[in-house]
Amino acid sequence: MVNSVHKFGGSSLSSSSRYQSVAKIIIGHTQPGDCVVVSAAGKTTDTLVSLWQSYQQQDEQAVADIILQLSNHQTSLIEELLQADAKRTALSVLAKELSEVASLATSQQLQEAALLAHGELWSARLLAAYLTQLNIAACAHDARSLFTLTSGQLLHAQNIQQCHNAIDANKINVVTGFIAANAQGDTVTLGRNGSDYSATLLASYCQAQNVYIWTDTPGVFSADPRKVKKAIKYNKVCREQANLLARLGNPVLHAKTLSPLKNTDIKLAVRSSFDVQAAPTDIVKQGGAKQKRFITTLQNVDLLLVEGLNEGEVAHVSQLIQHSLHHFVQNGETYLVVPASATHQVVSYFAGRANISESNLNGCAVVAPTQDINALNVLAVDVLNQNNITPRFIQRDSNYTLLLTDQLIDSDVLSLLHEKLINKGQEIALVVAGLGNVGDEFLAQLNDQFKRISGDYSLKLVGLIRSRHMLFNASGINVSQWKTQWQHEARTYQQSDLLAALGELDYEHKVVIDITASEQFSQLYTDFVTRDCHLISANKYAGTAPSAWYNALRESINERNLHWRYNTSVGAGLPVNFALADLQNSGDKITRIEGIFSGTLSWLCSKYDGSVALSDLVLQAQQMGFTEPDPREDLSGRDMQRKLLILARELGIELNLEDISLEALMPAELAQGTWDDFLASKESLNSFIKNHADAASAQNAVLRYTGLLALEQGKVTAKVGITYAPQGDALANLTPGDNIFVINSQWYNENALVIQGPGAGKEVTAAGVHSDLYWLVKNLK
Ligand SMILES: NC(=O)C1=CN([C@@H]2O[C@H](COP(=O)(O)OP(=O)(O)OC[C@H]3O[C@@H](n4cnc5c(N)ncnc54)[C@H](O)[C@@H]3O)[C@@H](O)[C@H]2O)C=CC1
Numbered sequence: 014m015v016n017s018v019h020k021f022g023g024s025s026l027s028s029s030s031r032y033q034s035v036a037k038i039i040i041g042h043t044q045p046g047d048c049v050v051v052s053a054a055g056k057t058t059d060t061l062v063s064l065w066q067s068y069q070q071q072d073e074q075a076v077a078d079i080i081l082q083l084s085n086h087q088t089s090l091i092e093e094l095l096q097a098d099a100k101r102t103a104l105s106v107l108a109k110e111l112s113e114v115a116s117l118a119t120s121q122q123l124q125e126a127a128l129l130a131h132g133e134l135w136s137a138r139l140l141a142a143y144l145t146q147l148n149i150a151a152c153a154h155d156a157r158s159l160f161t162l163t164s165g166q167l168l169h170a171q172n173i174q175q176c177h178n179a180i181d182a183n184k185i186n187v188v189t190g191f192i193a194a195n196a197q198g199d200t201v202t203l204g205r206n207g208s209d210y211s212a213t214l215l216a217s218y219c220q221a222q223n224v225y226i227w228t229d230t231p232g233v234f235s236a237d238p239r240k241v242k243k244a245i246k247y248n249k250v251c252r253e254q255a256n257l258l259a260r261l262g263n264p265v266l267h268a269k270t271l272s273p274l275k276n277t278d279i280k281l282a283v284r285s286s287f288d289v290q291a292a293p294t295d296i297v298k299q300g301g302a303k304q305k306r307f308i309t310t311l312q313n314v315d316l317l318l319v320e321g322l323n324e325g326e327v328a329h330v331s332q333l334i335q336h337s338l339h340h341f342v343q344n345g346e347t348y349l350v351v352p353a354s355a356t357h358q359v360v361s362y363f364a365g366r367a368n369i370s371e372s373n374l375n376g377c378a379v380v381a382p383t384q385d386i387n388a389l390n391v392l393a394v395d396v397l398n399q400n401n402i403t404p405r406f407i408q409r410d411s412n413y414t415l416l417l418t419d420q421l422i423d424s425d426v427l428s429l430l431h432e433k434l435i436n437k438g439q440e441i442a443l444v445v446a447g448l449g450n451v452g453d454e455f456l457a458q459l460n461d462q463f464k465r466i467s468g469d470y471s472l473k474l475v476g477l478i479r480s481r482h483m484l485f486n487a488s489g490i491n492v493s494q495w496k497t498q499w500q501h502e503a504r505t506y507q508q509s510d511l512l513a514a515l516g517e518l519d520y521e522h523k524v525v526i527d528i529t530a531s532e533q534f535s536q537l538y539t540d541f542v543t544r545d546c547h548l549i550s551a552n553k554y555a556g557t558a559p560s561a562w563y564n565a566l567r568e569s570i571n572e573r574n575l576h577w578r579y580n581t582s583v584g585a586g587l588p589v590n591f592a593l594a595d596l597q598n599s600g601d602k603i604t605r606i607e608g609i610f611s612g613t614l615s616w617l618c619s620k621y622d623g624s625v626a627l628s629d630l631v632l633q634a635q636q637m638g639f640t641e642p643d644p645r646e647d648l649s650g651r652d653m654q655r656k657l658l659i660l661a662r663e664l665g666i667e668l669n670l671e672d673i674s675l676e677a678l679m680p681a682e683l684a685q686g687t688w689d690d691f692l693a694s695k696e697s698l699n700s701f702i703k704n705h706a707d708a709a710s711a712q713n714a715v716l717r718y719t720g721l722l723a724l725e726q727g728k729v730t731a732k733v734g735i736t737y738a739p740q741g742d743a744l745a746n747l748t749p750g751d752n753i754f755v756i757n758s759q760w761y762n763e764n765a766l767v768i769q770g771p772g773a774g775k776e777v778t779a780a781g782v783h784s785d786l787y788w789l790v791k792n793l794k
């Protein structure tokens with residue numbers, strides 16, 4: 014039984030290393046009986062098309078040169094991938110085929126479709142042979158023995174039978190895309206990019222459950238991501254919008270791709286063969302996803318006026334020119350949007366019923382929910398006018414507006430259009446993890462912040478996560494009533510449930526706000542990012558993870574155009590990260606950061622005068638919400654060590670925790686055992702502190718815990734530990750609980766820049782997380 018059909022386009026097979034990656038994907042994502050549909054490798058179809066053109070122009074030298082070019086390309090793929098007999102056989106079959114092409118060209122018997130079919134045949138045979146060499150049972154199929162058409166109509170019953178007979182349940186079936194046969198057995202093609210169509214046809218004939226279109230972008234975006242940096246990747250797009258986009262010239266999905274899926278439950282997903290971890294875009298049935306906004310560009314099209322258009326004629330002409338056409342009625346006239354290269358063919362087909370109304374047009378189409386179309390049309394015209402582009406023809410329908418122009422819409426104008434048209438009304442899903450001290454306060458402040466932030470966006474709280482329970486409600490959790498809802502609806506979860514719930518959210522943007530103190534939770538960040546979630550962390554574990562993991566996470570965030578903010582991980586609500594970024598963005602060079610970066614240790618050291626045992630003060634600090642869940646994370650200096658590492662990484666210094674020397678503010682043995690064990694041994698902490706306080710006092714100083722990061726002549730000093738601060742020193746006079754960051758730089762050299770204020774506490778920290786959310790939303794624009 015065929016479970017899945019996977020389709021790999023030319024870009025996924027453009028080199029031998031791409032074949033190897035595809036083979037890995039197949040090994041990881043298929044089971045025996047599944048089908049893999051392939052296009053021609055890289056630019057092979059284009060090369061075959063130019064061979065056909067040279068042949069028609071009777072340019073024998075060009076024909077010979079192109080055959081040599083094809084031979085070299087295929088030979089190098091075979092040489093790099095296959096070994097021994099498999100290689101010899103493949104090379105000899107290739108040589109035979111190319112010499113046959115050459116002799117057909119000489120004898121003027123070359124057929125266009127049969128010539129173009131070679132690209133897919135070579136891909137299918139090579140991939141099947143390579144899989145076999147890897148000990149994966151695989152076979153190649155020529156789709157001309159699976160799909161038959163007469164007069165452009167597929168013979169479904171016959172094709173089902175042919176597929177049923179041919180598909181091997183025990184092997185991976187590698188099938189040529191793009192090609193089929195007519196009743197006489199001659200080759201016919203399914204149109205450029207027709208391999209997507211081959212894949213969905215095959216899936217419907219074999220009753221597969223899934224079709225995966227593996228391509229070079231990780232899904233369907235609001236605009237071409239190569240032209241618009243801030244294009245949004247959608248998790249779900251409904252079939253109707255995908256179809257309309259394809260007819261309007263968007264290259265992501267071929268327009269015919271969706272037709273075999275009509276009235277079936279086959280799932281279709283677009284995903285990247287270059288980034289296998291990235292979440293796909295699911296193309297779902299009407300109602301399975303909300304309507305999204307898109308902008309797509311058109312280039313070099315003509316507008317034809319057609320008289321008496323009959324039903325099925327557009328599909329027929331589309332088949333004829335192998336390009337899906339869009340038609341519409343305006344003021345009682347029927348128009349057809351045709352690629353200029355096919356105008357002649359289309360006009361001759363209609364034999365006097367079609368005339369060119371406007372020619373040499375470019376432009377763009379905006380696809381959006383019905384209620385938005387009018388406003389978006391006005392905005393689009395405004396943006397175009399501001400860029401000296403006057404639409405020559407506008408067609409506004411219920412779910413799109415088409416603006417045809419003389420000028421090309423370049424990526425600058427497209428980005429402007431995207432900024433003005435796409436961002437408005439987008440929904441942002443918030444998922445909050447960690448509902449403790451700070452998390453609870455964050456939620457208490459959330460309603461007010463919604464009012465402040467919203468603007469162009471609509472923000473919704475859709476998920477709440479604790480260590481064992483979670484609550485997800487895709488349509489939104491009532492922020493004022495979350496506790497009641499939590500009581501009734503939260504359920505226990507496994508990690509996979511959490512990731513599935515995040516993957517399912519049909520929002521333009523998703524933000525995971527980590528207010529846990531859990532290292533385990535922070536290790537899921539890479540999974541969150543592959544599900545296209547932005548991140549906000551109060552949690553310090555990800556920011557202080559080993560360099561390799563941390564750098565890979567950052568890279569993956571950048572690649573996906575996501576944001577990660579973590580201002581509260583150092584100095585709670587104090588704007589430390591902002592200041593450092595601002596200094597560096599203004600060209601300054603920071604040379605030294607020194608101070609007290611722990612609210613707990615600041616409070617403990619300032620409060621301690623010997624009258625109350627330090628262990629009791631620790632319990633008070635815990636009560637006030639200053640400490641980490643286990644206050645030994647603070648007393649050990651580890652929390653401050655983490656903050657110093659986060660600061661160092663902000664300055665671009667490659668460090669790991671173990672590079673920062675650490676002296677604990679407690680005896681080493683107290684780090685072992687449970688919190689109760691710690692309390693039972695509290696006297697050893699009390700005497701440890703008393704000894705230090707006495708020693709400091711003997712030097713007319715006070716006990717403090719400080720950190721230092723210095724960059725001098727390329728040498729990095731990074732340490733946290735105990736200091737005796739002289740009476741009168743800024744450190745000695747700090748308000749209990751305050752943090753102080755003394756920053757020296759090229760511009761703040763003699764006279765340091767000082768940031769000082771409360772460095773812990775639920776209100777300031779929750780407000781700091783809100784600041785991160787505010788700036789994250791601002792930066793989406
Ligand atoms: N308290 C403060 O002043 C500041 C705290 N932070 C950071 O904020 C974070 C939270 O601090 P608090 O609210 O004080 O801690 P807390 O202990 O009161 O709350 C942490 C919450 O996280 C939940 N949690 C633990 N493991 C989890 C997991 N695997 N998945 C989901 N939830 C999990 C716990 O159930 C708890 O509700 C910590 O990372 C802390 O370092 C940062 C700046 C200041």
Ligand SMILES: N[C@@H](CC=O)C(=O)O
Nearest residue numbers: 611612613640641773
């Ligand atoms: N426990 C921490 C909380 C903030 O990060 C501290 O005391 O500073």
